[in-house]
Amino acid sequence: MTLTVLLLLTLLSGAVAAVAKENIAIGAKVVQSSTYDELADAEHAVDGNSDSHYLNGSCSHTNYEKNPWLRVELPSIYNITSVTITNRGDCCGQRIHGAQIRIGNSLNNNGNRNKLVALVGFLQKGATKKYSFKATEGRFVNIFLPGKEKILTLCEVQVFADEESVHLPENIAVGSRAVQSSTFNKLADAEHAIDGNSDSHYFRGSCTHTMHEKDPWWRVELPGVYLVTSVTITNRGDCCGFRIIGAQIRVGNSLKNNGNENKLVATVGNLENGAEKTYNFTAEGRFVNIFLPGENKILTVCEVKVFAGKNE
Known part of the structure; x- marks a missing residue:
């Protein structure tokens, strides 16, 4: 192998390393202040497609309104170092002038009061520009x-972070107090759903289980009031996975009707035996309930994880 070939291979390997930095926005949850029409979904800004022609269906678009915004909700907290934006190309490129890039962990004012890290100035139609800044910690962009x-x-909105900066969000349910509407037997304690063990085989002693009853429920009391951003549920795995269908996740600060009238944030659909599913939302509260309305129901959950941002 000649020296020239070696040098080329070295340069190529360096180039691969340089572009291997992951865009952590792809596939993330994204919301916006309003949606203009059926082509305008917020998710189009993080679909990995930088096509800048709006009618090709890969751009977001709000209504005419005061203070429009789009928010990317990353799966974890990162030290973010840059954000890349692709502007609309078929028309109207001037509309983005003055946009602010804000990063942080608060959802106060929909996240629009988080740290200002960059301002979008003049950006030509269809242009892509990278905005780099001092590493800023946050889950919301x-x-x-x-x-x-x-x-x-x-x-398109691309988000990049220090490669080793990810901070997995803390499951704040572990070690909290849990209660339920009834307890089937000695294996069925409410605390089993927050023991940090996701074993879905009921007879191994890490799942809850109510009696057959009307409207069974389970509740975790968090150590304080949080801005809850997601709940992850592990369903029973050895049998009976269908029983959880229709369960409601409710979050709030009231204990009226045992907390089952707090804000409804998600409903459990079909969940296979032993499956784990995360439900994303934002709601303030100290109490997280899993409430299963109906006659002759049994509620069993093998783990409930609760994640939250800063309540500022």
């Missing part, structure tokens, strides 16, 4: 466009 009668359109 907002593109916020202040002003009256504004439209925010984004054809």
